[in-house]
Amino acid sequence: MSALLKVRDLHVDIPLAAGVLHAVRGVDFSVDRGQTLSLVGESGCGKSLSVLAVMNLLPKKATWHANTIAFDGQELDGVSEWQMANIRGSKMAMIFQEPMTALNPCYTIGNQLEEALLRHQPVSRNKARDRAVYLLEKVGITAADSRLKQYPHQLSGGLRQRVMIAMGLMCGPPLIIADEPTTALDVTIQAQILALLASLQKEFDMGMILITHDLGVVARMADSVAVMYCGQVVETGRAIELFENPLHPYTQGLLRCIPVPGKTKPGEHLGSIPGIVPTPIGEQTGCVFQNRCSYVTDDCTSAKIGLARISAGRAYRCLLRPKVSQKNMSESQAI
């Protein structure tokens, strides 16, 4: 079976006064129906820009090109914005990070929900309202009927994010993209929203791309993971394998940053990755992680380093061979 969404060699460039910022540099990922792919990485690593490019929602200044972006067998690179708008919302929907500002303050929840369906399907406003009520109940909002008449400012952040999720589901899209859907919410609400997303994804058999910088979320939600750093995928694989046996020094570093209940002693220092993320302006040779990596060799600064495939769906971008890296992983093994 071919993947629901398959992205190969995606590039996003942003022209700046100081030069061209290569924000995304040759990213590959794919999602199957009913599966969750998690894009993980620090702020600015290009994970949001990658999915915005797929949706053709990048900021005006940014440009993108790719070897292929295939959605359900259809090539999206080269599709006009007019056609793309037919796909957005109906075939792939997006849930944004900021529920406080992502809803239009001037229109009621009902209006904004119904609009998502009316745009794509020839149904009556009443039918659209029924669908909105059904989905609001699905996302756990009580008294859904009366909520439709409310404005975004009358709802709490958690409720607004539920509304955003319902809005994404209005047309029953095969693919849903959630861009840090819980970052702006309280911890208790975060857990509820994640559980909700997971159950809806199963129920509607959707493919899901979950963007996050929280490895705890990845562990709970993802079937597969792509770890991004500085505009590149540095490691990818099934979530379980990747957590058990991280191969890239950056992934290992990320996992060391997480405290493990029962293993991390109170007061003990958590791991951190030294240095800062380089700004990817202009061309760069060698490994993107070279200036922060403790295993760095001369080859790392000059060689062109591709994604080394080691098994089905498992690949990493490093000159270190698995054996070498594995012996340095004792700390993260337990996770």
Add this chain to the structure above:
Amino acid sequence: MLVYTGKRIVLALLVAVTVSFISFMILNLSGDPAIALAGADATPEEIKFVREKYGLDRPILVQYIEWAGRAIQGNFGESPYFNQPVKDIIGDRIGVTLILGLCAFLFAVCLAIPLGVIAAIRPNTWIDRTALTISVFGQAMPNFFFGLILIIVFGVILRWLPISGGESWRHFIMPAIALGYYGSPALMRLTRTGMMEVLASDYIRTARSKGLRPGPVLFKHALRNAIIPVVSLAFVLFGYMLGGAFVIEYVFAVNGVGFLAVRSIERADLPVVQAIILLLSFIYVTMTLLSDILNAYLDPRIRVK
């Protein structure tokens, strides 16, 4: 919403009363009204007679209260120049001023809002710069000067339009443009910055992520938000155009309230001047009040708690 409106109305009334009080005091202090009425070559006896006849010898506060009491009932006294009730004199001319103000307002809105929107969609293009140039001119040029340019070009050189009076609709074209153009830059700039800000907001991206076409994104989602402060400003400007047409009415000799005001000041026709000031402050305060209420109505964050 009701409480909000009520508070605003009380505030507006207080402003109107204060304006009328201050203007009454200033007019009476700016010169002896009795001398002005009696004429420059009047004898002291004549001046004394006038002063007693019009009650100008009483304390000024008493005069104000008496005037205000009558004004509330719609009686603004009689003009010593026209020998007619002030109410009728103003009533004959207010229609002209309203038409001129409305035309100027429509001209300003129709020029400013589309230009502001286009400039926001295409920032830093030739059309944005054209809009900027138009607004800089409008802001920098005094409206009487622009009026004179219009008169020279369209009235004297091209002879397309009549240069003075108010007999037909054609007489209103130039004064309305001169008056409206002056108000349009502020509206245009506010529309442009508002639209640019809104277009960069998260909910516009949400609207696009639903697959909405550029039309609905722009007009339903963006303009609806950006227009709120523009509507407020437009109402205040409308008040200004109704009240601020003094110079323009004078330049084009349009026989409206502004023209009357200028001539009445020259004639020291105090009851007329006093009534016009009260009328204008009332118009201005009403427009500001309407602007506040409409603003609240358009913004659900204020309207719905």
